[in-house]
Amino acid sequence: MLLKDARVQGLRAGQVLFLQDEPSDALFVVLEGWIKLYRTAASGIEAVVGTMRDGQSFGEAAALCGQPWPVSAEAISPARLLRLDARHVRRLLQSDPALATSMLAPAFQRLQQLIAHIEVLKTCTSVQRVAEFLLDLIAECDGDGPVALPYNKALIAGRLGIKPETLSRTFARLRDHGVQVDATTVHIEDVVRLRDVMVEAVS
Amino acid sequence: MLLKDARVQGLRAGQVLFLQDEPSDALFVVLEGWIKLYRTAASGIEAVVGTMRDGQSFGEAAALCGQPWPVSAEAISPARLLRLDARHVRRLLQSDPALATSMLAPAFQRLQQLIAHIEVLKTCTSVQRVAEFLLDLIAECDGDGPVALPYNKALIAGRLGIKPETLSRTFARLRDHGVQVDATTVHIEDVVRLRDVMVEAVS
Numbered sequence: 001m002l003l004k005d006a007r008v009q010g011l012r013a014g015q016v017l018f019l020q021d022e023p024s025d026a027l028f029v030v031l032e033g034w035i036k037l038y039r040t041a042a043s044g045i046e047a048v049v050g051t052m053r054d055g056q057s058f059g060e061a062a063a064l065c066g067q068p069w070p071v072s073a074e075a076i077s078p079a080r081l082l083r084l085d086a087r088h089v090r091r092l093l094q095s096d097p098a099l100a101t102s103m104l105a106p107a108f109q110r111l112q113q114l115i116a117h118i119e120v121l122k123t124c125t126s127v128q129r130v131a132e133f134l135l136d137l138i139a140e141c142d143g144d145g146p147v148a149l150p151y152n153k154a155l156i157a158g159r160l161g162i163k164p165e166t167l168s169r170t171f172a173r174l175r176d177h178g179v180q181v182d183a184t185t186v187h188i189e190d191v192v193r194l195r196d197v198m199v200e201a202v203s
Numbered sequence: 204m205l206l207k208d209a210r211v212q213g214l215r216a217g218q219v220l221f222l223q224d225e226p227s228d229a230l231f232v233v234l235e236g237w238i239k240l241y242r243t244a245a246s247g248i249e250a251v252v253g254t255m256r257d258g259q260s261f262g263e264a265a266a267l268c269g270q271p272w273p274v275s276a277e278a279i280s281p282a283r284l285l286r287l288d289a290r291h292v293r294r295l296l297q298s299d300p301a302l303a304t305s306m307l308a309p310a311f312q313r314l315q316q317l318i319a320h321i322e323v324l325k326t327c328t329s330v331q332r333v334a335e336f337l338l339d340l341i342a343e344c345d346g347d348g349p350v351a352l353p354y355n356k357a358l359i360a361g362r363l364g365i366k367p368e369t370l371s372r373t374f375a376r377l378r379d380h381g382v383q384v385d386a387t388t389v390h391i392e393d394v395v396r397l398r399d400v401m402v403e404a405v406s
Contacts, residue, residue, distance in 0.1 A: 039319075064311075097296055097300045108265065108268045112270075118242075118250060121364065
């Protein structure tokens with residue numbers, strides 16, 4: 001019933017799904033690949049607000065409130081999305097209160113992620129931000145072999161709110177903590193040693 | 204019906220309403236005063252996530268999803284709040300789908316505010332952050348007389364993600380743009396001149 005009229009949409013890497021301030025008419029579930037959510041400031045500088053991967057959904061709040069998109073969305077790898085028509089979902093909501101409550105959950109999760117992101121931007125050094133990013137990355141993978149970086153380094157820097165050159169310098173500094181990064185992969189010798197960086201006052 | 208069992212709660216300046224990770228059991232509407240929402244990082248550093256004033260509500264998402272509080276809340280002035288029992292609101296939601304949809308709206312507004320805040324943290328210089336804060340402040344007041352600062356300077360700095368000493372330096376620099384700040388009030392000679400700061404590449 002929820003998936004009535006849902007359709008699968010493919011995107012090439014770099015393809016824009018929607019732009020901020022455009023009317024929103026759909027919610028999306030990522031089936032495959034990575035989607036970048038970002039704002040473009042009046043100065044032209046881009047602020048990455050989130051990176052969504054398979055299993056994650058976005059657009060609930062904008063589409064259900066009938067508000068324009070607060071962010072732009074762009075595929076940062078080849079991607080496949082499930083697109084749910086917002087009007088159809090709003091009609092369903094009228095007859096199914098449980099669905100409405102369940103729709104609050106992803107909006108709440110997004111709130112929590114944004115709050116955590118603000119905390120990191122305001123309280124963590126760049127070394128701590130990079131260490132946390134790498135720890136999240138390996139937590140999602142099993143085993144201790146090399147892990148592929150999910151997207152390019154300029155975007156990783158943007159996501160962490162640091163300059164690309166600061167990211168390169170930080171990767172170099174983390175070599176002393178058993179972290180090897182090449183163009184596309186990262187190898188972490190010892191997770192415990194990297195986790196220690198998070199509590200040390202490294203600046 | 205929604206306000207059944209609602210009660211008014213008074214807080215002294217500095218009084219804590221709830222702490223992050225505690226169970227959430229209510230939604231709040233600010234009737235009077237200011238409430239600070241903040242996270243305390245593992246390092247002990249506090250990150251201000253929002254400052255809520257009269258007419259604004261918070262806690263919808265946490266209380267309706269039955270999740271622990273993602274933030275702590277503390278009164279930063281004497282305050283009065285309307286406290287709605289979350290269980291009562293959840294029961295109402297079962298029978299009133301329109302209420303559920305209307306509850307998504309504040310959660311969405313909060314999302315938009317957080318996204319805008321991340322944009323500012325990632326793209327604006329400290330001078331631009333302070334100028335924007337002052338412009339928001341006078342937009343809420345009529346007339347061009349002195350405007351009271353809503354809370355103390357340490358908290359303003361925290362809200363803007365800059366150090367207190369940077370805030371003092373920025374206030375001093377803004378004198379050249381017709382802005383006079385003393386202990387508790389700000390006087391802006393010319394809004395247009397201040398607005399120009401937002402587009403200039405002041406660093």
